[in-house]
Amino acid sequence: MDQPKITLDGYAQLAAEAFQFLKSTTIAQRAEFMFAVADKIEALGAELLETARQETALPLPRLTGEKARTVYQWRSYARAVASGLYAEARIDLPDTEKGKGDIRKYNVGIGPVLVFGASNFPFAFSTAGGDTASAIGAGCPVIVKGHAGHSRTSTIMADAITDVVSQFGWPHGTFSHVLGDHVEGTNIKIGAYLTAHPLVKAVGFTGSYWGGKALFDIANQREQPIPVFAEMGSVNPVFAFSQILEQRAEALAKEYAASLTLGVGQFCTNPGIFVAVKGAAFERFKRALAEEISGIAPAMMLNKGIYSHFEKNKNLLSNQPSVAFIAESQTAAQEGQGRPRIMATSADSFLKNDVLSEEVFGPFGLLIEADNYAQLLDVAKQLKGQLTITVAGTSEDVREHQTVIDVVKDKAGRLLFNGMPTGVEVVYAMQHGGPFPASTDPRFTSVGPDAVKRFVRPLAFQNWPDEFLPAELKNGNPLAIHRIVNGVASAEKVSHK
Amino acid sequence: MDQPKITLDGYAQLAAEAFQFLKSTTIAQRAEFMFAVADKIEALGAELLETARQETALPLPRLTGEKARTVYQWRSYARAVASGLYAEARIDLPDTEKGKGDIRKYNVGIGPVLVFGASNFPFAFSTAGGDTASAIGAGCPVIVKGHAGHSRTSTIMADAITDVVSQFGWPHGTFSHVLGDHVEGTNIKIGAYLTAHPLVKAVGFTGSYWGGKALFDIANQREQPIPVFAEMGSVNPVFAFSQILEQRAEALAKEYAASLTLGVGQFCTNPGIFVAVKGAAFERFKRALAEEISGIAPAMMLNKGIYSHFEKNKNLLSNQPSVAFIAESQTAAQEGQGRPRIMATSADSFLKNDVLSEEVFGPFGLLIEADNYAQLLDVAKQLKGQLTITVAGTSEDVREHQTVIDVVKDKAGRLLFNGMPTGVEVVYAMQHGGPFPASTDPRFTSVGPDAVKRFVRPLAFQNWPDEFLPAELKNGNPLAIHRIVNGVASAEKVSHK
Numbered sequence: 001m002d003q004p005k006i007t008l009d010g011y012a013q014l015a016a017e018a019f020q021f022l023k024s025t026t027i028a029q030r031a032e033f034m035f036a037v038a039d040k041i042e043a044l045g046a047e048l049l050e051t052a053r054q055e056t057a058l059p060l061p062r063l064t065g066e067k068a069r070t071v072y073q074w075r076s077y078a079r080a081v082a083s084g085l086y087a088e089a090r091i092d093l094p095d096t097e098k099g100k101g102d103i104r105k106y107n108v109g110i111g112p113v114l115v116f117g118a119s120n121f122p123f124a125f126s127t128a129g130g131d132t133a134s135a136i137g138a139g140c141p142v143i144v145k146g147h148a149g150h151s152r153t154s155t156i157m158a159d160a161i162t163d164v165v166s167q168f169g170w171p172h173g174t175f176s177h178v179l180g181d182h183v184e185g186t187n188i189k190i191g192a193y194l195t196a197h198p199l200v201k202a203v204g205f206t207g208s209y210w211g212g213k214a215l216f217d218i219a220n221q222r223e224q225p226i227p228v229f230a231e232m233g234s235v236n237p238v239f240a241f242s243q244i245l246e247q248r249a250e251a252l253a254k255e256y257a258a259s260l261t262l263g264v265g266q267f268c269t270n271p272g273i274f275v276a277v278k279g280a281a282f283e284r285f286k287r288a289l290a291e292e293i294s295g296i297a298p299a300m301m302l303n304k305g306i307y308s309h310f311e312k313n314k315n316l317l318s319n320q321p322s323v324a325f326i327a328e329s330q331t332a333a334q335e336g337q338g339r340p341r342i343m344a345t346s347a348d349s350f351l352k353n354d355v356l357s358e359e360v361f362g363p364f365g366l367l368i369e370a371d372n373y374a375q376l377l378d379v380a381k382q383l384k385g386q387l388t389i390t391v392a393g394t395s396e397d398v399r400e401h402q403t404v405i406d407v408v409k410d411k412a413g414r415l416l417f418n419g420m421p422t423g424v425e426v427v428y429a430m431q432h433g434g435p436f437p438a439s440t441d442p443r444f445t446s447v448g449p450d451a452v453k454r455f456v457r458p459l460a461f462q463n464w465p466d467e468f469l470p471a472e473l474k475n476g477n478p479l480a481i482h483r484i485v486n487g488v489a490s491a492e493k494v495s496h497k
Numbered sequence: 498m499d500q501p502k503i504t505l506d507g508y509a510q511l512a513a514e515a516f517q518f519l520k521s522t523t524i525a526q527r528a529e530f531m532f533a534v535a536d537k538i539e540a541l542g543a544e545l546l547e548t549a550r551q552e553t554a555l556p557l558p559r560l561t562g563e564k565a566r567t568v569y570q571w572r573s574y575a576r577a578v579a580s581g582l583y584a585e586a587r588i589d590l591p592d593t594e595k596g597k598g599d600i601r602k603y604n605v606g607i608g609p610v611l612v613f614g615a616s617n618f619p620f621a622f623s624t625a626g627g628d629t630a631s632a633i634g635a636g637c638p639v640i641v642k643g644h645a646g647h648s649r650t651s652t653i654m655a656d657a658i659t660d661v662v663s664q665f666g667w668p669h670g671t672f673s674h675v676l677g678d679h680v681e682g683t684n685i686k687i688g689a690y691l692t693a694h695p696l697v698k699a700v701g702f703t704g705s706y707w708g709g710k711a712l713f714d715i716a717n718q719r720e721q722p723i724p725v726f727a728e729m730g731s732v733n734p735v736f737a738f739s740q741i742l743e744q745r746a747e748a749l750a751k752e753y754a755a756s757l758t759l760g761v762g763q764f765c766t767n768p769g770i771f772v773a774v775k776g777a778a779f780e781r782f783k784r785a786l787a788e789e790i791s792g793i794a795p796a797m798m799l800n801k802g803i804y805s806h807f808e809k810n811k812n813l814l815s816n817q818p819s820v821a822f823i824a825e826s827q828t829a830a831q832e833g834q835g836r837p838r839i840m841a842t843s844a845d846s847f848l849k850n851d852v853l854s855e856e857v858f859g860p861f862g863l864l865i866e867a868d869n870y871a872q873l874l875d876v877a878k879q880l881k882g883q884l885t886i887t888v889a890g891t892s893e894d895v896r897e898h899q900t901v902i903d904v905v906k907d908k909a910g911r912l913l914f915n916g917m918p919t920g921v922e923v924v925y926a927m928q929h930g931g932p933f934p935a936s937t938d939p940r941f942t943s944v945g946p947d948a949v950k951r952f953v954r955p956l957a958f959q960n961w962p963d964e965f966l967p968a969e970l971k972n973g974n975p976l977a978i979h980r981i982v983n984g985v986a987s988a989e990k991v992s993h994k
Contacts, residue, residue, distance in 0.1 A: 020903060079984070090947075092924035101916060103926040108906070110940070220717040224882070224933045227940070385721070398965055405965075406517060409605070414957040417965070419598060427589035428981050429600040431957035436721045443607070443724070443954045449984075450587075450955070457940045458947070460911040460928035468895055468902075468914070482986060484925050487576070487946075489979060489986075 006176075008183060008190065011143050012199040014173025015112035018141040021171045022109060026471050027081050028479060030137055033168055034078035037136075040160045041128055042071045048156050052122045055150035057300035057336075062263065063123070070123040073426055074133045080428070080449030081137040084481025086456060087472045091485045091494055094463075101463045104473040107456035109139030110227075111201025112173075114194050116215075117147030117154055118206035119302050120266045126150070127157040127177065130426075130451055131204030131229075136174070138455035143176045143200070145191050149303045151179050195219055195228070202455055205230040206268070206446065209359075209437055216440045229454050231446045234386040234438040235272035235359050236421045239376065239404060241397030244418070245281040252392060253288035256365070257296060257340075259420035264299045264338040265363030266306065269388050269421040272359060275347070275379055278369040286344070286367065290327035293340050293365075298333035301362065307336045310362035314341060317360060322349040326367060338362045347375040351382055373401060380404050385435025385442065386412040388421035411435060413442055503673075505680060505687065508640050509696040511670025512609035515638040518668045519606060523968045524578050525976060527634055530665055531575035534633075537657045538625055539568045545653050549619045552647040554797035554833075559760065560620070567620040570923055571630045577925070577946030578634040581978025583953060584969045588982045588991055591960075598960045601970040604953035606636030607724075608698025609670075611691050613712075614644030614651055615703035616799050617763045623647070624654040624674065627923075627948050628701030628726075633671070635952035640673045640697070642688050646800045648676050692716055692725070699952055702727040703765070703943065706856075706934055713937045726951050728943045731883040731935040732769035732856050733918045736873065736901060738894030741915070742778040749889060750785035753862070754793065754837075756917035761796045761835040762860030763803065766885050766918040769856060772844070772876050775866040783841070783864065787824035790837050790862075795830035798859065804833045807859035811838060814857060819846040823864060835859045844872040848879055870898060877901050882932025882939065883909040885918035908932060910939055 006014070022030075049063050058066075080086065087106045094102040113135040117126035124130060127144045135142045146154030158177035165174045183193050195203055195218045203219060205212050205228065212230025219228045240252060259271050276282050301307040317323065318341070326342040333339035340363035347370035350356045356366060370376040383389075389412040391398065391405065398405060398417075408415060413434035424432050430448035433439040439446075444454045466475050477483065477493050485494055503511070519527075541564075549560050577583065584603045591599040610632040614623035621627060624641045632639045643651030655674030662671045680690050692700055692715045700716060702709050702725065709727025716725045737749060756768050773779050798804040814820065815838070823839040830836035837860035844867035847853045853863065867873040880886075886909040888895065888902065895902060895914075905912060910931035921929050927945035930936040936943070941951045963972050974980065974990050982991055 023903070023906065076984075085981075090924075090926040092922070092926040100922055100924075103922060103924055105926040105928050111907070216722070217717075220714075225713070225937070227938075395962055395964065398962075406520065409520065409956060410608070413955070414959060415961070416959040417961040419960050425589070425597055425600060427587075427597075427600055428984055429587040429589040429602040429957055431602050431955045435954075440722070441724075445955065457932075458910070458928045458942065459906060460926055462911060462913040463916050464912070464914040465892055465895075467892065484582075487573075487925055 008178065008193055011176045011178060012112065012194065012197045014171070014176060015141040015143055016173070016199045018171035018173030019109065019111055022139045022141060022174065025139060026479065027084055027087060030139060031078040031082035033164065033170070034074050034081065034133060034137060036164045036167065037128065037161055038071045038074035038078070040164055041067070041074065041157070044156065044160060048153065051156060052150060052153040055153050056122050056302050058122070058302070066121060066123045069426060070128060073124065073130050076426055077133045077137045077449050077452060081452060084472065084479055086138065086452045087481060088458070089472045089481060089483040091473065091483055093486055093494060103460055103462050104469065105458050105460040106470060106472040108459045110455050110457050111140060112199055113140045113142050113202045113204060113455055114200045115142050115144045116191060116205040116207065117144060119147055119149045119306060122150040122153045123157070125206045127154040128161055130447060134451035135204065135455045137452045140202070140455045141174050143178060143194060145194065146177055146179045148181065154179065191215065192218055196222060198224065201226050203228040204446070204454070208232060212440060227454070228440050229444055229446060230440040231268060231433055232437055232439060233268040233359050233361065234434060235357060236269050236386055236388045236390070237273045237275055237383060238271045238390040238392060239380065239408070240274065240276040241393035241401055242277060242281065243394045243397045244392050245276055245285060247394065249281050249284035250288040253285050253292055255420050257289055257292035259422045260365045261296045261340045261363040262422050264301050266302055266361060267422050269424060271390060271421055272364065273366045273368055275368040275370065275376060277372060277376055282369060286326055289342055293327040293342050294330045296329055296340050297331045298329050298337035298339040300336050301338045304336060306361060307338065310338055310360065310364070313358065313360040314362065314364045317356060317358065317364070317366060318343050320353055320355055322346060342367065344369060347371065347379050351378055357384065377404055377407065380407040380411070383411045385438040387432065387434045387438045388412055388414045388416060390416040390419065390421050392418055413438065505675065505690055508673040508675060509609065509691065509694045511668070511673060512638040512640055513670070513696045515668040515670030516606065516608055519636045519638060519671065522636060523976065524581060524584060527636060528575040528579035530661065530667070531571050531578065531630060531634060533661045533664065534625065534658055535568045535571035535575070537661055538564070538571065538654070541653065541657060545650065548653060549647060549650040552650050553619050553799050555799070563618060563620045566923065567625060570621065570627050573923055574630045574634045574946050574949060578949060581969065581976055583635065583949045584978060585955070586969045586978060586980040588970065588980055590983055590991060600957055600959050601966065602955050602957040603967060603969040605956045607952050607954050608637060609696055610637045610639050610699045610701060610952055611697045612639055612641045613688060613702040613704065614641060614647070616644055616646045616803060619647040619650045620654070622703045624651040625658055627944060631948035632701065632952045634949045637699070637952045638671050640675060640691060642691065643674055643676045645678065651676065688712065689715055693719060695721065698723050700725040701943070701951070705729060709937060724951070725937050726941055726943060727937040728765060728930055729934055729936060730765040730856050730858065731931060732854060733766050733883055733885045733887070734770045734772055734880060735768045735887040735889060736877065736905070737771065737773040738890035738898055739774060739778065740891040740894045741889050742773055742782060744891070746778050746781035747785040750782050750789055752917055754786055754789035756919045757862045758793045758837045758860040759919050761798050762837070763799055763858060764919050766921060768887060768918055769861065770863045770865055772865040772867065772873060774869060774873055779866060783823055786839055790824040790839050791827045793826050793837050794828045795826050795834035795836040797833050798835045801833060803858060804835065807835055807857065810855065810857040811859065811861045814853060814855065814861070814863060815840050817850055817852055819843060839864065841866060844868065844876050848875055854881065874901055874904065877904040877908070880908045882935040884929065884931045884935045885909055885911045885913060887913040887916070887918050889915055910935065
């Protein structure tokens with residue numbers, strides 16, 4: 001049976017209608033829905049993995065892991081939503097002597113959310129990814145603009161969510177899936193059109209700076225501006241201090257090479273630059289890194305566009321003045337494969353040439369050699385906003401270079417001590433989002449249950465009878481959540497009114 | 498001794514330097530500072546009140562109340578900051594079996610904040626008002642652009658804060674105070690210049706739509722966009738349902754008249770429009786309201802600019818087609834005085850004429866008569882974002898008109914049941930901020946301790962030794978704050994690492 005074709009305006013309208021329904025759901029109901037989506041995705045088998053493999057060239061073990069992560073996201077966000085943490089319920093009881101009313105506040109969904117699929121995570125950051133899970137957890141309907149690089153994968157995931165919508169009897173507009181480039185018969189991009197649509201109230205995006213910034217600008221120029229949560233990547237610098245470099249040059253080289261080439265370097269937390277003060281230890285690091293990189297085979301990148309950008313940007317940076325070749329994979333790359341390469345430059349050149357701080361999406365690392373710590377500090381100061389900054393050091397190093405630590409705290413969302421930045425845990429304490437241009441809004445994370453916060457706003461009720469209050473705010477606390485009552489955390493009932 | 502004159506760039510630079518210091522303060526230290534500011538303001542005597550009275554024409558009892566409120570704001574925000582609520586500390590302990598690292602996150606100040614003084618609250622929303630208190634609570638230095646309407650009052654308040662900065666030995670740039678219109682020798686407004694300044698990281702503003710929107714646009718067009726929290730007022734509609742109108746027409750008229758004319762109508766929560774279905778009860782309401790308004794004397798408005806805007810906008814709305822005169826204060830107004838007036842129109846006219854939904858800042862009320870509830874619903878649907886919406890009704894009214902309630906929930910930050918919207922309590926549950934254009938960011942409040950949230954961002958630490966972690970995240974929990982440890986709320990120490 002053919003469905004009548006729904007227009008983009010139609011999807012927006014359906015989402016707005018579904019929002020009226022979702023407003024009436026409790027956190028417990030939304031959590032139940034989210035667990036059902038997790039189960040449904042978990043049950044998707046070989047067809048999903050094989051389709052994604054064909055569309056993204058990502059190997060099956062990686063895809064299997066990403067699928068498990070996606071399921072985990074739905075479940076952990078569901079638990080967080082059910083806990084009431086994101087309701088942020090506050091109750092101030094009346095004080096008739098002082099003429100103070102009864103005021104209660106909790107978080108409600110912000111409205112329909114437009115989610116863009118990301119090229120490099122066909123499951124975890126796409127159609128059924130963290131943005132969709134967190135928006136639904138917040139009580140917001142979702143319209144997904146599926147990524148063209150994996151449209152069949154996107155459709156399988158969309159169908160899974162749609163099945164759960166039907167199973168729960170929720171409105172169709174709870175979740176919609178749109179594919180394609182342009183609005184029919186126009187040269188307006190679908191994503192731009194929906195971002196500008198008055199019924200869309202927030203946007204989630206993971207991708208390039210230019211893509212994210214374009215959406216951000218459209219959203220701010222609307223008659224009613226809306227928030228855009230665009231995670232736009234960064235170069236994730238590693239600063240290695242002298243003592244650790246002296247102690248661990250070879251081990252650090254191995255770790256850096258592994259992180260830089262993981263997933264053919266196609267992670268937004270890929271450590272694209274490595275900064276240290278020159279000297280014998282840095283030379284040891286370089287030699288060991290050259291050996292590592294030489295032995296790491298090229299591998300297929302996600303798609304032709306990403307491959308050609310990688311080639312172009314790798315060569316752009318490699319051909320800058322005062323940039324020297326250090327090493328490259330010894331295996332020749334086939335068309336479409338990312339061939340790992342390391343270049344090096346002086347801090348002086350880096351400070352003078354903005355091109356050198358551009359992200360190269362893929363397995364490309366730039367070593368920056370500072371003459372001394374004053375210059376290394378200048379490099380830190382000049383950095384733009386980053387998702388992560390890694391400090392490799394001993395405790396003594398950190399004590400000695402506290403000024404560097406103070407500076408990098410302003411530049412990133414997540415600071416690592418030793419270790420490497422790839423691998424973004426789905427936990428409460430995760431911060432995935434850094435000062436602009438790493439993301440458009442560093443006050444929020446796109447990974448971890450706190451991602452839900454992006455899509456809520458507080459709504460206060462003054463002097464409402466208990467029967468009309470949402471469950472989160474009722475005297476009896478039927479959801480048994482933690483609330484702040486007269487300024488004090490409490491999971492108890494309240495007895496006024 | 499003459500101080501060398503500091504330029505605007507100099508103030509921004511001082512603030513950036515002070516931020517490096519404030520980053521190292523704990524929540525307990527900032528709370529102590531805030532209590533000291535509260536004490537200092539509390540000790541300011543007749544000179545402050547008399548200066549403010551001269552500059553704003555606000556009566557002394559009102560100013561005395563506002564001063565107490567301002568002191569209360571500093572203290573209640575200090576208590577909230579000290580409680581650790583806004584640190585939002587989360588700790589996920591390592592799991593070596595699963596290869597998971599130790600990740601901890603807490604909120605840090607976003608950087609130097611530019612605060613604009615508001616004309617209508619010389620204490621509570623100006624130099625030493627809620628924006629300044631919440632920014633400092635968040636760990637952010639503040640540059641205040643004092644309001645020209647009360648520059649001497651502003652200077653007294655600024656001096657009080659500066660004294661506390663000196664007393665604590667904190668950097669001068671912790672708090673700066675700027676007066677004037679334009680950058681010397683240019684036609685660039687000081688506020689615009691500072692909003693565009695790369696070292697300024699957020700803006701707090703309370704005032705007109707045009708002022709707030711201009712700052713919002715400047716902030717979004719920066720190379721690094723920054724958040725602007727502009728509270729731009731609204732018309733705060735009151736919807737009165739049939740049963741309550743029948744039962745309480747005269748009482749409601751008294752309450753509405755009192756709220757509408759409180760402080761010469763110069764509140765952003767002033768209930769500028771009143772909507773009900775026509776009929777005998779609405780006629781009774783109108784007669785009673787006319788009598789009330791007739792007896793309320795005009796009073797001096799804050800300044801000439803506000804008075805002339807009031808006159809202009811009152812007449813603009815009064816002279817629209819199908820707008821009928823209902824009542825006016827029987828006392829003639831002197832130059833500069835706001836003379837209360839009530840007009841009425843049909844819902845049909847209101848729906849067709851956008852001018853009628855414009856805010857008139859001052860004691861002006863527009864009654865909207867709907868033919869029936871379908872039309873009243875249309876009025877609700879057409880409303881722009883509001884700070885508040887008030888529902889006057891019995892429980893039966895609410896049950897009968899749930900669709901209206903559903904619609905107004907999307908349009909406001911605070912929903913009142915009976916009562917009137919003027920009077921914004923400084924409590925946790927307060928939401929002062931509504932969907933655009935009531936404010937630029939409805940996800941935050943500018944009143945109540947939650948105002949602090951506007952000026953923080955999360956910063957995550959991965960695998961850092963305990964000695965380098967901020968107090969909020971240390972194993973020993975030296976601040977004894979509530980944290981979320983492995984997903985569970987806890988005020989205990991953690992024992993790993």
